[in-house]
Amino acid sequence: MIGWPGLTGLSVAVAALLGPSLFWSTPAAAEAPETTFARGVIVHSVDENGSSKVMRRTAQRLVDPRVEVLVDVTLDEHTALLLFDQPQPVAVAEDLAADLQVRSDVLWAEPDVLIQPTEVTLPNDPLFVDQWSLWEGGEDTDMSVRAPEIWGIDSGDPDVVIAVIDTGVAAHPDLAGRVIDGYDFVSDILMANDGNAWDPNPADPGDWVSAADINSGLFPESCRSVTPSTWHGTHVAGIAAAQWNNGYGISGAAPNATIQNVRALGKCGGFISDIAAAVRWSAGDIVIDPDTQLPLPVNTTPAQVINLSLGGQSACTRTMADAVLTARALGSVVVAAAGNDSLPVSTHLPSNCPGVVAVAATDATGARASYSNYGVSTGEIFIAAPGGSSSRGILSTSNTGATAPAQPSFDLKAGTSMATPLVSAAVALIVSGGITDPVAIEARLKQSGRAFAPTSSRACTEVTCGAGLLTFSLLADSITLTGERTQVRGRPGVSVEGKTLGLPAGELLTPYVKLPGQTAYQPGTGVRRVVITQGQVGEFDWQRRTGKKVYVYFRSESGEQSERVIIPANSASATGRPR
Numbered sequence: 001m002i003g004w005p006g007l008t009g010l011s012v013a014v015a016a017l018l019g020p021s022l023f024w025s026t027p028a029a030a031e032a033p034e035t036t037f038a039r040g041v042i043v044h045s046v047d048e049n050g051s052s053k054v055m056r057r058t059a060q061r062l063v064d065p066r067v068e069v070l071v072d073v074t075l076d077e078h079t080a081l082l083l084f085d086q087p088q089p090v091a092v093a094e095d096l097a098a099d100l101q102v103r104s105d106v107l108w109a110e111p112d113v114l115i116q117p118t119e120v121t122l123p124n125d126p127l128f129v130d131q132w133s134l135w136e137g138g139e140d141t142d143m144s145v146r147a148p149e150i151w152g153i154d155s156g157d158p159d160v161v162i163a164v165i166d167t168g169v170a171a172h173p174d175l176a177g178r179v180i181d182g183y184d185f186v187s188d189i190l191m192a193n194d195g196n197a198w199d200p201n202p203a204d205p206g207d208w209v210s211a212a213d214i215n216s217g218l219f220p221e222s223c224r225s226v227t228p229s230t231w232h233g234t235h236v237a238g239i240a241a242a243q244w245n246n247g248y249g250i251s252g253a254a255p256n257a258t259i260q261n262v263r264a265l266g267k268c269g270g271f272i273s274d275i276a277a278a279v280r281w282s283a284g285d286i287v288i289d290p291d292t293q294l295p296l297p298v299n300t301t302p303a304q305v306i307n308l309s310l311g312g313q314s315a316c317t318r319t320m321a322d323a324v325l326t327a328r329a330l331g332s333v334v335v336a337a338a339g340n341d342s343l344p345v346s347t348h349l350p351s352n353c354p355g356v357v358a359v360a361a362t363d364a365t366g367a368r369a370s371y372s373n374y375g376v377s378t379g380e381i382f383i384a385a386p387g388g389s390s391s392r393g394i395l396s397t398s399n400t401g402a403t404a405p406a407q408p409s410f411d412l413k414a415g416t417s418m419a420t421p422l423v424s425a426a427v428a429l430i431v432s433g434g435i436t437d438p439v440a441i442e443a444r445l446k447q448s449g450r451a452f453a454p455t456s457s458r459a460c461t462e463v464t465c466g467a468g469l470l471t472f473s474l475l476a477d478s479i480t481l482t483g484e485r486t487q488v489r490g491r492p493g494v495s496v497e498g499k500t501l502g503l504p505a506g507e508l509l510t511p512y513v514k515l516p517g518q519t520a521y522q523p524g525t526g527v528r529r530v531v532i533t534q535g536q537v538g539e540f541d542w543q544r545r546t547g548k549k550v551y552v553y554f555r556s557e558s559g560e561q562s563e564r565v566i567i568p569a570n571s572a573s574a575t576g577r578p579r
């Protein structure tokens with residue numbers, strides 16, 4: 001029903017407005033995130049009928065004069081849709097809705113936002129098409145982490161640091177500006193291959209093992225095969241945060257986060273004592289140099305995420321467990337590869353240490369990769385991510401040097417080492433979104449696992465592969481609040497942003513929230529964090545992604561629903577208090 005004269009002519013206009021192709025085209029690949037548009041504002045008023053034209057005139061007075069509020073469409077007896085002459089950025093509609101909502105005859109007002117199937121931001125990096133682990137679409141049914149679906153919202157913050165504790169990072173154009181120096185913790189001079197023990201230069205000099213090395217008897221007995229340099233740390237770093245949209249190479253999974261290059265592996269690997277020191281230093285702990293017995297300079301950019309794409313067959317040792325727990329206490333999430341032995345993860349350090357986010361690997365079909373270690377009881381593996389296989393490897397930054405660094409290159413590797421930096425990148429995106437407590441980060445991360453695909457062999461389960469297949473798009477969808485923090489005890493006259501909610505006293509209230517661009521209210525959805533002040537019944541506040549308005553209402557145990565409230569974009573948090 002359209003509630004104004006000249007129905008026929010305007011209904012054509014309305015039909016045109018409803019057709020998205022008129023105003024919006026599919027977002028082009030390789031462009032920055034599109035602005036979200038609204039075609040108008042939906043207004044729910046106290047009065048029945050007849051008020052929509054008044055509302056339109058009011059809206060025209062309130063809105064930016066360059067925007068014409070063209071028509072009003074009656075949706076039901078209390079609800080009208082005020083259409084702009086052409087779609088406006090959603091902020092324009094939000095402002096108008098907020099202004100309208102001040103009116104005493106308006107119960108609520110909200111933008112009618114254009115919803116697209118998914119918000120996909122594809123970078124222009126030429127090798128991105130080969131990064132099956134990051135995206136899927138069209139004919140490509142490889143089981144990826146679906147990263148582009150969050151990149152339009154969150155591509156990482158340069159202030160968020162992922163410490164990559166590995167073989168060091170070699171210079172690479174696709175890592176330029178992405179990597180900051182940490183420290184070199186390889187204490188054995190021969191294994192270090194850089195002429196000294198611990199030192200401030202973590203660059204990768206190469207970790208090749210020659211026949212002469214093996215025959216020297218100076219390397220560990222386990223190190224028996226002649227191998228070229230692996231450039232393992234360079235590869236891991238690129239998966240996490242290679243430059244994107246630079247028209248070159250690949251895209252990292254958290255392409256605007258920062259990598260801290262911390263070296264703890266050399267020829268034949270590294271020792272637990274060195275790796276544990278690297279973990280503690282990365283998190284910001286004070287670490288003593290074993291040679292000088294002096295403290296190292298404290299890490300001035302402590303990592304919120306520590307990536308350990310490494311491990312060996314061992315029970316968790318006290319040294320490693322202490323390092324992980326110290327790092328967590330300092331606010332770092334420690335992510336570690338489950339290992340590539342196709343054995344229970346309990347046999348593999350450090351992924352078997354308490355407090356570690358252990359990562360299993362999947363192949364392109366979504367099955368547990370043939371090599372991946374697995375859980376035997378729930379919780380041993382935290383989550384799974386694509387690690388590839390010999391036939392479908394993971395492409396990332398590397399180097400052509402068989403021994404010392406030569407030319408930057410890209411190559412394919414497979415392993416839980418490749419799955420781990422995808423999880424570290426996801427953690428970096430969560431931190432970039434404003435969650436900083438490791439416990440809260442891990443709760444959020446767990447929700448980003450999607451159900452494992454049924455596969456003919458080695459199907460992942462919650463026991464073997466953890467909470468699900470890492471899915472970046474789920475990081476953007478929702479934060480499901482848990483426990484008592486989802487609810488607040490109601491009181492007469494509880495208000496939010498000055499608006500009295502009018503709910504029954506003494507009942508538990510559940511917040512239902514919605515961000516601009518989302519279609520439905522869900523419990524807790526879109527809110528970054530809800531804190532209900534303990535012991536102060538009826539008080540609550542919440543914080544969410546800055547720059548976005550939050551729409552919220554509360555529902556009581558008996559099913560009564562409060563009025564809707566808009567928390568303005570410019571307030572960092574909102575507080576409701578009994579009055």
Ligand SMILES: [Ca+2]
Pocket residue numbers: 184186192194195196197198199
């Ligand atoms: Ca050294």
Ligand SMILES: [Ca+2]
Pocket residue numbers: 184194199200201202203
């Ligand atoms: Ca060095």
Ligand SMILES: [Ca+2]
Pocket residue numbers: 125174242243244245246247248249250251
């Ligand atoms: Ca790139």
